[in-house]
Amino acid sequence: MISTQRLEFTGNPNRRPENPHKDSPTNPEPYVVSAELKKAVNLAIYLRRPLLLEGDAGCGKTRLASAVAYELGLPLYRWDIRSTTKAQDGLYEYDAILRLHDVHTQKLEQQPPAAEAETEEEDEERVNRNPANPKHYRKFGALGKAFELKNQPAVVLIDEIDKADLDFPNDLLTVLDEPWEFKIKETGETITATHKPIVIITSNKEKGNLPAPFLRRCLYHYLDFPNDPKRLQEIVEKHYQIREEESPPPPDLVNTAIKRFLAVWNEGGLFKKPGTSEFLDWLKALHTFESEPYKAAQLAKDKLLPYRELLFKLQQDWKKYAKAS
Amino acid sequence: MSSFNPQDLMTRAFIRLRQSGFQLGVGEFLAARQAVEGGFGEDEEALAETLKILWCHSPSEQSQFDPIWESLQMSSTPKNPEKKPPVKEPKLESDQERVEEPQKLSSPPPQETVTEIKSKPELASLPIRAPFTPVENQDTSALQTYYPISRRSMVYGWRYLRQPIADGSLDVLDVNATIEQATRQGFYLAPVYRRRERNNAHLLLLLDQNGSMTPFHRFTRDLVETAIYESSLQPDKVSVFYFHNVPAASVYKDLYLTEPIKLQTVLETCDNQTSILIVSDAGAARGYRKLERIRATTSFLFQLKRHSSLIAWLNPMPEERWIGSSAEIIANLVPMYQMDNNGLSNAIDIVRGQPLQHLNSPFS
Numbered sequence: 001m002i003s004t005q006r007l008e009f010t011g012n013p014n015r016r017p018e019n020p021h022k023d024s025p026t027n028p029e030p031y032v033v034s035a036e037l038k039k040a041v042n043l044a045i046y047l048r049r050p051l052l053l054e055g056d057a058g059c060g061k062t063r064l065a066s067a068v069a070y071e072l073g074l075p076l077y078r079w080d081i082r083s084t085t086k087a088q089d090g091l092y093e094y095d096a097i098l099r100l101h102d103v104h105t106q107k108l109e110q111q112p113p114a115a116e117a118e119t120e121e122e123d124e125e126r127v128n129r130n131p132a133n134p135k136h137y138r139k140f141g142a143l144g145k146a147f148e149l150k151n152q153p154a155v156v157l158i159d160e161i162d163k164a165d166l167d168f169p170n171d172l173l174t175v176l177d178e179p180w181e182f183k184i185k186e187t188g189e190t191i192t193a194t195h196k197p198i199v200i201i202t203s204n205k206e207k208g209n210l211p212a213p214f215l216r217r218c219l220y221h222y223l224d225f226p227n228d229p230k231r232l233q234e235i236v237e238k239h240y241q242i243r244e245e246e247s248p249p250p251p252d253l254v255n256t257a258i259k260r261f262l263a264v265w266n267e268g269g270l271f272k273k274p275g276t277s278e279f280l281d282w283l284k285a286l287h288t289f290e291s292e293p294y295k296a297a298q299l300a301k302d303k304l305l306p307y308r309e310l311l312f313k314l315q316q317d318w319k320k321y322a323k324a325s
Numbered sequence: 326m327s328s329f330n331p332q333d334l335m336t337r338a339f340i341r342l343r344q345s346g347f348q349l350g351v352g353e354f355l356a357a358r359q360a361v362e363g364g365f366g367e368d369e370e371a372l373a374e375t376l377k378i379l380w381c382h383s384p385s386e387q388s389q390f391d392p393i394w395e396s397l398q399m400s401s402t403p404k405n406p407e408k409k410p411p412v413k414e415p416k417l418e419s420d421q422e423r424v425e426e427p428q429k430l431s432s433p434p435p436q437e438t439v440t441e442i443k444s445k446p447e448l449a450s451l452p453i454r455a456p457f458t459p460v461e462n463q464d465t466s467a468l469q470t471y472y473p474i475s476r477r478s479m480v481y482g483w484r485y486l487r488q489p490i491a492d493g494s495l496d497v498l499d500v501n502a503t504i505e506q507a508t509r510q511g512f513y514l515a516p517v518y519r520r521r522e523r524n525n526a527h528l529l530l531l532l533d534q535n536g537s538m539t540p541f542h543r544f545t546r547d548l549v550e551t552a553i554y555e556s557s558l559q560p561d562k563v564s565v566f567y568f569h570n571v572p573a574a575s576v577y578k579d580l581y582l583t584e585p586i587k588l589q590t591v592l593e594t595c596d597n598q599t600s601i602l603i604v605s606d607a608g609a610a611r612g613y614r615k616l617e618r619i620r621a622t623t624s625f626l627f628q629l630k631r632h633s634s635l636i637a638w639l640n641p642m643p644e645e646r647w648i649g650s651s652a653e654i655i656a657n658l659v660p661m662y663q664m665d666n667n668g669l670s671n672a673i674d675i676v677r678g679q680p681l682q683h684l685n686s687p688f689s
Contacts, residue, residue, distance in 0.1 A: 036374065166481065
């Protein structure tokens with residue numbers, strides 16, 4: 001049913017369908033999406049090409065995937081990349097040792113091998129494993145799960161791709177392209193995607209560039225820090241609107257905080273600029289850390305920024321704002 | 326606009342971007358087509374945005390895209406239904422049109438000259454006037470920096486420099502040997518382990534610093550960093566030393582050339598398996614052909630060759646600039662390569678002891 005209608009991301013979490021997939025995120029994501037980003041996401045959904053998001057840390061690259069998955073009611077599979085990650089880890093893992101272990105324990109207990117019951121519920125933790133069936137020992141990774149879905153596409157988040165090994169992006173490409181399938185050597189299965197997954201890849205350009213063939217396949221969007229009081233205000237509003245249990249900070253405090261924050265941000269000379277998430281933390285601290293919210297007038301005339309440990313994460317930056325300038 | 330034809334505009338943008346050095350293939354073109362058919366290019370602005378997302382993969386490419394797109398639009402404006410195609414128009418009319426154009430596009434008057442320049446390539450078949458020359462200055466490729474080799478390709482290159490020997494920890498399970506042993510014995514006793522492989526290659530990097538090499542410090546620094554931290558070489562197997570112009574009796578341990586060390590001491594750590602890579606412009610940057618430099622370099626190279634035969638020279642200057650300078654002569658003494666992707670990979674082939682036969686220079 002979903003496959004026939006065209007999926008569109010609008011940035012409005014209330015459009016979530018009635019019966020979302022069980023792996024879909026359960027909490028709405030307070031995410032303010034710009035028109036350009038919205039378009040990039042929709043293009044990626046339409047063309048089913050991976051969307052590569054670049055930008056500084058803390059600008060909301062990772063959050064986008066859950067916002068998309070929540071709104072469309074699609075399952076979200078997150079794949080955090082580490083320096084040792086191989087492309088195959090995202091497809092499946094095969095636990096040969098467990099199989100060996102099961103063979104031995106079954107020999108001891110003299111259990112007759114259970115009758116073959118070919119259940120298709122692959123995700124569930126298996127209790128009755130049968131060593132005679134190699135399928136019981138494979139476990140799908142984020143991409144593998146997405147390929148397995150029969151009724152709808154999944155959103156796959158590949159987080160911080162530049163952490164991985166040099167060959168990783170190229171290996172990944174062979175899977176994320178026609179014919180959208182991979183083989184499981186141990187069981188001899190070929191998994192073909194019924195629905196091509198919506199892949200969102202984040203990168204913070206820590207190290208050099210990604211290989212050209214990979215870039216050519218991806219859609220590209222650069223996420224800028226929302227360096228604009230209105231946008232920041234919108235983000236704050238949305239944030240508190242969705243987290244209903246918290247009372248929003250008074251508007252004058254928000255305005256002053258935005259003003260001071262942007263002044264620091266735009267002044268330059270920072271080694272590591274704080275991102276949106278740092279700002280939200282800082283605002284929260286200003287608002288609720290003490291029993292009384294921080295006075296807006298006080299914040300405006302304070303020489304020293306309060307709670308600056310939330311904003312500056314490097315010694316030089318910290319020292320720069322430690323002195324009353 | 327009634328005359329708006331997204332497929333046509335997209336095709337022309339594709340060709341123009343490719344001419345400007347964008348790495349686009351048929352796959353990208355088809356993807357854009359599909360996007361346009363899917364309604365992602367209902368007007369020019371939307372189409373531009375779509376193509377930008379699809380075809381530009383860095384902020385700098387995105388900023389290159391805008392002027393190219395604008396120039397395409399400019400040239401497509403005369404194709405309004407009431408006007409004839411510009412090719413057939415006499416000069417007078419096209420002049421009038423040029424005056425009109427900026428108004429139509431509501432761009433400020435100072436841009437008028439720019440408009441003229443940009444629209445010119447499309448009007449080039451006019452036989453009346455030769456193309457306005459500044460058009461070449463508008464070519465963005467002229468503004469791009471000299472970027473012969475990326476960090477990524479350095480990391481790739483270093484991967485080939487390896488001499489694996491099994492002397493690591495004894496923890497690699499040899500499945501075949503285990504099975505074989507179990508078959509021979511008739512029962513399984515214990516797994517057979519092998520030693521883990523380690524890269525035993527030893528690299529000696531000699532880098533020319535300061536002077537004419539100053540513009541290339543960025544690349545030499547990348548080269549050192551990638552060799553030490555991002556290659557498969559053991560960090561203690563990479564020795565880096567610096568010199569200025571020609572390595573003399575001593576080289577330096579630091580890049581500020583303050584901690585001298587005797588060249589003899591450095592060479593004593595080398596054996597015939599040591600890979601030696603020299604990075605210097607060999608006088609090609611300034612085009613000098615000084616006899617002292619050649620003589621000093623020659624004696625240094627002969628000294629080097631007594632210790633190892635795996636010597637290569639990377640020259641950050643393009644090959645056509647070597648001619649007539651001392652680099653040309655030095656290139657005959659030692660395999661010298663231009664510092665780009667091919668050059669680095671050739672140089673690494675030499676220093677790992679597997680040179681391609683036809684690339685050998687007579688003296689090595």
